[in-house]
Amino acid sequence: MELQRLGFKLFVDDPAKVALENFVPIFHSWIQKQIIEEHLLIDVHNYGHVRQGPGVLLVAHQGNFSMDLGGDRLGLFYYRKRDIDGSSLERLTTILKTTLRACTLLEAAPELAGKLRFKTDEILIVANDRLHTPNESATYQAFKPLLSQLFAELFGEGTFTTEWREDDRERFAVTVSANQSVEVGQLIERLS
Amino acid sequence: MTSWKEKLSDKMDPEIGREADIYETQMELRKQGRLDEKIFAETRLRRGVYGQRYDNGQRHDGIRSQELEFPSDGVTKGPETVWDAPGMQRIKIPYGGVTPEQMEALADLAEEYSDGILHVTTRQDFQLHFVHIDDTPELMRRLAAVGITTREACGNSVRNVTACPLAGVCRDEVFDVTPYAKSCSQFLLGHPDVQDFGRKFKIAFSGCKEHPCGLITMHDMGGIAVKRIEDGQEKRGFELYVGGGLGAVPHQAKLFDPFLPEEDLLPTAQAMSRVFARLGEKTNRARARIKFLVAKLGVEEFRRLVLEERDKLKEDSRWKDYLEEAPLYQETPVKEAAPLNGQQRPEGFEEWYDTNVYRQRQPGYAAASVTLPLGDLSAWQMRELADITRQFAGENIRTTVEQNMMLRWVSEADLPDLYQELKRVGLSDPGAGSIVDVTACPGTDTCKLGISSSRGLANEIRKSLATKFVEIDEAVKGLRIKISGCFNSCGQHHIADIGFYGTSRTINSHKVPHFQVVLGGQWTENAAAYGLAMGSVPAKSIPKVLDRLTERFVQFRQNGESFQTFVSTVGKREMRSMFEDLMKVPSYEQAPSFYADWGDPREFSIGDMGTGECAGEVVSLIEFDMAAAERIVFEAQLKLEDEDYPGADKLGYEAMLEAAAALIKTEFLDVPNNPETIVTEFRRRFYDTKLFYDKYAGGKFANYLFRRYESPPTEHSRDTSHRLVEEAQLFIEAAHACRERIAEAMVPLQA
Numbered sequence: 001m002e003l004q005r006l007g008f009k010l011f012v013d014d015p016a017k018v019a020l021e022n023f024v025p026i027f028h029s030w031i032q033k034q035i036i037e038e039h040l041l042i043d044v045h046n047y048g049h050v051r052q053g054p055g056v057l058l059v060a061h062q063g064n065f066s067m068d069l070g071g072d073r074l075g076l077f078y079y080r081k082r083d084i085d086g087s088s089l090e091r092l093t094t095i096l097k098t099t100l101r102a103c104t105l106l107e108a109a110p111e112l113a114g115k116l117r118f119k120t121d122e123i124l125i126v127a128n129d130r131l132h133t134p135n136e137s138a139t140y141q142a143f144k145p146l147l148s149q150l151f152a153e154l155f156g157e158g159t160f161t162t163e164w165r166e167d168d169r170e171r172f173a174v175t176v177s178a179n180q181s182v183e184v185g186q187l188i189e190r191l192s
Numbered sequence: 193m194t195s196w197k198e199k200l201s202d203k204m205d206p207e208i209g210r211e212a213d214i215y216e217t218q219m220e221l222r223k224q225g226r227l228d229e230k231i232f233a234e235t236r237l238r239r240g241v242y243g244q245r246y247d248n249g250q251r252h253d254g255i256r257s258q259e260l261e262f263p264s265d266g267v268t269k270g271p272e273t274v275w276d277a278p279g280m281q282r283i284k285i286p287y288g289g290v291t292p293e294q295m296e297a298l299a300d301l302a303e304e305y306s307d308g309i310l311h312v313t314t315r316q317d318f319q320l321h322f323v324h325i326d327d328t329p330e331l332m333r334r335l336a337a338v339g340i341t342t343r344e345a346c347g348n349s350v351r352n353v354t355a356c357p358l359a360g361v362c363r364d365e366v367f368d369v370t371p372y373a374k375s376c377s378q379f380l381l382g383h384p385d386v387q388d389f390g391r392k393f394k395i396a397f398s399g400c401k402e403h404p405c406g407l408i409t410m411h412d413m414g415g416i417a418v419k420r421i422e423d424g425q426e427k428r429g430f431e432l433y434v435g436g437g438l439g440a441v442p443h444q445a446k447l448f449d450p451f452l453p454e455e456d457l458l459p460t461a462q463a464m465s466r467v468f469a470r471l472g473e474k475t476n477r478a479r480a481r482i483k484f485l486v487a488k489l490g491v492e493e494f495r496r497l498v499l500e501e502r503d504k505l506k507e508d509s510r511w512k513d514y515l516e517e518a519p520l521y522q523e524t525p526v527k528e529a530a531p532l533n534g535q536q537r538p539e540g541f542e543e544w545y546d547t548n549v550y551r552q553r554q555p556g557y558a559a560a561s562v563t564l565p566l567g568d569l570s571a572w573q574m575r576e577l578a579d580i581t582r583q584f585a586g587e588n589i590r591t592t593v594e595q596n597m598m599l600r601w602v603s604e605a606d607l608p609d610l611y612q613e614l615k616r617v618g619l620s621d622p623g624a625g626s627i628v629d630v631t632a633c634p635g636t637d638t639c640k641l642g643i644s645s646s647r648g649l650a651n652e653i654r655k656s657l658a659t660k661f662v663e664i665d666e667a668v669k670g671l672r673i674k675i676s677g678c679f680n681s682c683g684q685h686h687i688a689d690i691g692f693y694g695t696s697r698t699i700n701s702h703k704v705p706h707f708q709v710v711l712g713g714q715w716t717e718n719a720a721a722y723g724l725a726m727g728s729v730p731a732k733s734i735p736k737v738l739d740r741l742t743e744r745f746v747q748f749r750q751n752g753e754s755f756q757t758f759v760s761t762v763g764k765r766e767m768r769s770m771f772e773d774l775m776k777v778p779s780y781e782q783a784p785s786f787y788a789d790w791g792d793p794r795e796f797s798i799g800d801m802g803t804g805e806c807a808g809e810v811v812s813l814i815e816f817d818m819a820a821a822e823r824i825v826f827e828a829q830l831k832l833e834d835e836d837y838p839g840a841d842k843l844g845y846e847a848m849l850e851a852a853a854a855l856i857k858t859e860f861l862d863v864p865n866n867p868e869t870i871v872t873e874f875r876r877r878f879y880d881t882k883l884f885y886d887k888y889a890g891g892k893f894a895n896y897l898f899r900r901y902e903s904p905p906t907e908h909s910r911d912t913s914h915r916l917v918e919e920a921q922l923f924i925e926a927a928h929a930c931r932e933r934i935a936e937a938m939v940p941l942q943a
Contacts, residue, residue: 005304028253028792028794031253031258032253032255040260042246042260045307046791047570050309050565050573051572051573051617051618052570052572053309053572059322061262061263061276061278064307064322082324130300171304
């Protein structure tokens with residue numbers, strides 16, 4: 001199974017505390033500083049007028065970051081657009097690390113001080129490639145060992161569950177639910 | 193499966209599949225440096241693969257201009273276009289007709305290759321943004337598998353053939369133009385006679401003359417359905433127009449034939465293409481649209497040449513093959529016709545029904561507009577809308593030139609349920625075709641030519657009006673607002689009641705986003721009249737301009753007159769006086785928000801621009817002279833309004849001379865005030881040196897002055913004077929831009 005165009009989404013703990021447009025200047029400031037390692041940040045777009053869209057989008061060459069409105073739930077969604085090297089597990093880990101770092105940057109943004117916190121007891125993984133990762137049972141079976149390995153490292157053995165929803169029109173996606181929500185920074189440390 | 197090519201091989205039309213293969217090979221050749229970048233650029237454009245803002249690898253981040261270091265290793269996909277920079281994919285949807293299966297495919301592509309958004313254009317296309325060129329061949333194959341081609345979606349070819357979205361269900365149409373638009377699109381697609389144009393060629397069809405849906409008079413070729421009795425038999429044909437177009441200087445189409453029999457439609461289009469390819473301008477891009485050829489030859493001579501060409505054409509069975517079926521063309525509803533009678537009406541339904549529902553000529557059926565804010569919908573919404581279409585309308589949905597979608601053949605009894613379903617997916621906004629339903633081109637969001645944020649302004653206006661939609665006076669509700677990010681008119685500002693197009697001004701070395709206010713355009717009768725620019729207003733003051741114009745309209749409107757009549761009655765001077773005070777820009781210190789655009793927190797101007805003593809003096813002088821040029825061009829508009837066409841022409845020319853002299857004075861303070869010297873000095877100092885050249889339009893605007901100087905008109909008509917005044921306005925805008933470029937270039941010298 002060719003695992004390249006993967007993405008992770010972490011949900012905002014209390015969406016009512018933050019206004020979507022607050023992310024526009026923050027993402028612009030990220031471009032000014034080119035703040036994300038190994039990413040060329042290009043532009044920002046506000047799609048807040050569209051239901052279940054990308055919300056506020058930060059376009060980068062390697063992958064896009066968005067304060068996403070998919071599923072009517074606000075969260076930071078990062079998905080990879082260009083290929084990366086390494087084993088499937090290494091790629092997954094790299095993509096997750098990038099997602100978590102973006103979350104910590106947002107949590108630390110002075111404009112959102114005390115208002116934004118990401119939940120870590122629920123993480124959505126999306127495969128943005130219907131050709132190589134069709135939304136079918138075989139993909140889930142092939143994917144499951146990798147997820148178990150990755151999330152055992154992150155949350156500990158036996159502390160999480162994975163759920164796949166069959167829908168051949170939607171992209172392949174798995175929700176990982178953990179027993180507890182810890183700080184995003186802690187998860188980064190566990191992956192280091 | 194390792195590729196979509198392999199997976200979809202039995203689902204693609206072999207010819208479209210082969211097209212994608214050829215294109216992929218051309219991409220490889222370009223990457224290897226074996227195909228010239230200009231040739232490759234036209235190659236990809238003819239497949240709908242467009243450039244996008246920042247694809248030259250430069251972006252101003254609000255503080256400085258950043259070099260975007262794409263990993264392209266010097267490979268380009270066109271002049272100054274970096275291979276790895278994201279681009280736009282335009283997808284042609286002939287007459288806007290799309291099926292649920294196609295909608296699902298489009299949704300998948302938006303998610304996997306774009307940003308999850310589908311954008312409907314003002315010509316019934318879809319656009320996907322931020323697409324990597326390497327993904328485009330597979331994207332094309334996936335479209336081909338559902339019967340869509342991107343071939344000739346851009347480039348110098350026949351673009352998407354558009355048609356009224358109500359065709360076939362309209363109460364006023366003469367006949368359904370759908371089969372004609374479809375056949376015309378198929379016949380000309382990839383036709384050898386449409387491969388050698390100097391510029392694009394746009395075709396539209398309308399079922400009636402009175403309503404605006406087809407916008408015939410702003411197209412290169414447009415057909416309005418007409419019938420007549422011949423030998424006791426009813427015969428179908430088209431009132432055919434040619435040479436219309438918006439762009440920087442709009443042209444009204446000329447009548448080519450009051451009744452072109454249906455069997456002559458395709459051969460005439462083919463002959464017209466051959467004449468355009470043979471005689472149209474090829475080197476000067478700015479004058480290469482067919483409107484310039486028609487203006488140069490005169491419509492009579494153009495018609496003679498086309499008919500002569502048509503007589504020489506070899507008979508083609510496709511000209512007539514579809515005609516027998518055309519009158520029988522029928523769409524299949526999914527439900528029985530039933531009246532809206534007694535069903536429970538959900539909250540918000542009445543408001544939506546009033547603006548978004550059109551009762552079809554077929555009793556018991558209705559067409560329902562799905563209002564898309566800024567023409568956008570998410571991949572999820574598209575998929576849901578595909579299901580809703582299947583449930584309520586079968587296969588019958590179309591995109592519209594107002595950037596919406598329209599479900600057709602909905603049983604009236606189903607309307608409350610349809611509304612509920614649309615509401616569930618966030619697509620039940622009322623106000624279709626009203627003042628809230630603002631049209632905007634992509635502008636600075638993604639377009640390389642955008643000056644100001646048309647989408648930012650449109651969103652601001654839309655949000656503000658939506659909150660008070662119910663209270664808005666009925667007279668104002670029906671007005672159309674259309675916004676373009678620059679003078680090129682992709683947002684169709686010329687045909688709006690109230691139009692805006694993006695400009696910029698420099699105030700004490702800071703750039704300020706502005707919009708020209710364009711009033712007096714006419715949307716109805718197939719875009720029967722074009723508006724004129726009234727003055728440039730800072731972007732942040734535009735909502736106030738809108739409030740004042742609409743308040744005055746409500747207060748002083750006489751006997752239910754249209755906005756266009758109101759503008760004409762009140763007069764341009766008085767109209768401008770309504771917002772003249774808003775044209776002033778507060779200082780940067782007083783109101784820094786004026787120096788950023790709508791929806792974009794970056795400082796619009798280049799913050800590090802300096803002003804030396806010398807430059808400061810010259811800038812002051814030039815500002816004064818440029819203001820004079822703007823005043824003169826406004827007076828020219830007043831002359832136009834008074835039907836003093838020679839006077840309008842004279843003042844328009846004077847305005848150009850004034851702006852040219854203003855620039856010359858930055859180098860030659862004592863330039864004599866006579867046209868000959870001004871034109872000579874301007875040519876020598878600003879044209880020959882290319883200082884006046886627009887990055888994309890080249891020397892186009894300078895040529896407006898040269899042409900008027902070298903060939904003064906011998907006769908004056910409304911058309912010629914209107915055009916000259918438009919050209920003068922654009923010349924002044926170009927002078928502003930030139931002055932800004934010069935000021936920027938001076939900064940490093942002083943540092």
